[in-house]
Amino acid sequence: MTEPRTPPVFGKRTEPHTVIIARGDQIRHFTVRPWVAALAGSVIAAFAIGYLLATSYLVLRDDLIGATVARQARLQQAYEDRISALRAQVDRITSRQLLDQQLMENKVAELLGRQAELTARDGRLRPLLERASGERLPRSAPLPSQKPDLRADLSTMTGYAAAAEKTAAVTALDGFAAAAPDPLTTGSVADEADRIFVQINQSLRRIETQQITRIRDLTENAYQTAESISDALKSAGLSLDASYGERDVGGPLVSFEAPAAFEAEVVELDDALNTLDAIKAAARRFPIGNPMPGQPVTSSFGVRKDPLLGRPAHHSGMDFRARTGHPVRSTGAGVVVKAGWNGGYGRMVEIDHGGGLTTRYAHMSKVLVRKGEKIESGTIVGKVGSSGRSTGPHLHYEVRRKGGAINPLRMLKAGKKVREFL
Template identity: 60%
Template sequence: MKQTGQSAVFGRRKEPHTVIIARGNEIRHFTIRPWLAAFIGSALAAIAIGYLLATSYLVLRDDLIGATTARQARMQQAYEDRISALRAQVDRITSRQLLDQQLMETKVSELLARQTQLSERHGRLGPILERAENEVGDAPAAGAAAPKPDGRAEVTGSLSQSPNYSVASLGASDTRPFSLWSTRSDPLDGETAADRADKLFVSINASLKAIENQQLSRITTLADNAYKNADAIAQALEAAGLPVDSELDKSDVGGPLVPLDPSMAFDGKVKELDEALDALDQVKKEARKLPLANPAPGHTVTSPFGVRTDPILGSAALHTGMDFRAPIGMPAKVTAAGTVTRAGWAGGYGRMVEVDHGNGFATRYGHLSEIDVAVGQKLAVGDVIGKTGSSGRSTGPHLHYEVRHDGEAVDPLRFLTVGKKVAQFL
């Protein structure tokens, strides 16, 4: 009774669901638990949803596959376009590098050709400049260097030194540095290394051109000096009435005007310098044949050439030479190259030496105390022929000096005056 009352108070008992199946005389029943019903319902719902999803997939599969294929095609096309653009850019860069490399090789070849030309010129200039130094007495300045265009190039050279240059790491067979330079820029000024290389080549060319101009200018100066020296010697000899056989007059020329090829300018200048040195050498040889030196430099002339009072007889007489005050034993020197024709006692001359200089010129040295040469001996200017004294017809120690042309005595002062004028050129 108590339990019934409690059930009445707290509610009725919930009975499980029962499924009854009647078939003829057979009656079956099943009790369905709530959780089982929930499970079966969930399974059916899942199957339905899966069926719907599968159906939807089968229906929409072709569309999804088509969309995916189209997307992949678009991506592939984009990649191909990008690859084509990159290939085109690489081709442009490669073409530019090849053009830059060809330009660099051309410029380097030009520089090498110019260096070879300057080296050949140096080989030709060496002997002629040495000759010019000896003949003209104006040696070319050595060690002159062209300015450095920048820190990567240097050009050096002079008339007496073979020019050379170096260009960083550039070379006719070096393609890598320049190819890299062509695509690299300076972050500070935006200037590519190729531009800097162009400026470098321009600067080197300017330096080499400066060396060439210096060579031509120096050769021209030496030629002018050689002609001036030859003219000065010839004019001094002619003014003194001395014979000179030279062909310095270049005015009797003519012909059509033909423009000069710049490449031939150097050869023309070298030829001109060579001709000028030949002319100067010819005049010098003729001048050196003349007795122009002083036989007793630094000593006083006690009796000049010409009419004088004879120191022994006291009457007027012709003095055929010049007397130089000189102590006994002072070396007497020949005034020009020649050959000894007389060496011994010669009457009033006392001990006398006569030297033949060619072209009819001869010199005599009298009143010697000692003779140090023999007949037939070859002498050079300045050689000692004996020692001064007072032998023969003399009133005291001195050197009697005569100059004769074709056997006739001429005034030695004329030769000594010319000798002073042309001494700096000889």
């Protein structure tokens, strides 16, 4: 009878290996399981690999050490080159900052000098402009009341730039920054300062040009005014000194720049104003004013019918009708040579204006000046009346040249032309 067979569930079973060791009567046996064999194989393989790696390292160690040393030497050389370049850059930055600062200080000194010169010019121009206009004027060239502290601003600006650039360089030295910007190529504060200096110089030049242009305009206006007064006086037969408004000068034209141009223009303006003042003074001496402005003329110079006799007679002056007591004014500056009763003239004032010219103011009700008194043009010398050979209150006005009576109308016309200039 056979035993029943049990079918395998997990496949055929592998029996472990048995190692038998016999030595004489002693017999030993060991059972070697599969996992023990695998572990032993792994240990042996690891040992073999470690042995090979150690052997390779010992063989190639010198080459590896040499390569490492060479690499470190290259890195050190690169670092030293970078440090040298950055130090040279710092030196260039420092040198440029010193140069920029010196240049800007020179420019600031130049600007301050020009500002002081403009201020001095303004002080010198003021009296001339006041003479030309006859009133107080504002500053012709507006300048700051206090000079700006350009040196302090410059020091702050350059100091800030130097600190910023040096900080960047030092940071690059400490951290070996590879992309540090170069301020020599990206520009500096000096470039901005140069632009500002150019603008300030242009502004100062404009002020200088405006000053010179204004001086030239005033000079031309003074000469034209003097010429207008002279022509008006000549039209009335009044001649001025030949030197008034004329000068014997000449020579080649040589161009020059400020301050010589400014000085020459100032001298020219001063001469023109002196000429104009002289002509005005002479014009004020001439009897060209109106003794009774706004009053009608009742009788002119020349032949007329005598109001008392009714026959033709020569009238040696002009009659102005006005109420009794109306003020009578001198038509020019001079010295009173007669003041009182004078026959048919009644109460009369006669004024000597120099150059053979005299004026008479007759038929007044009251005389307000004394003989020998110096008076100015427009001074009240008396009051209208009807004294002497007169038919009613009026002013008889005469102008005489070297003792002979001349037509006062020519003087009045000349005075009307030059009144706006005086």
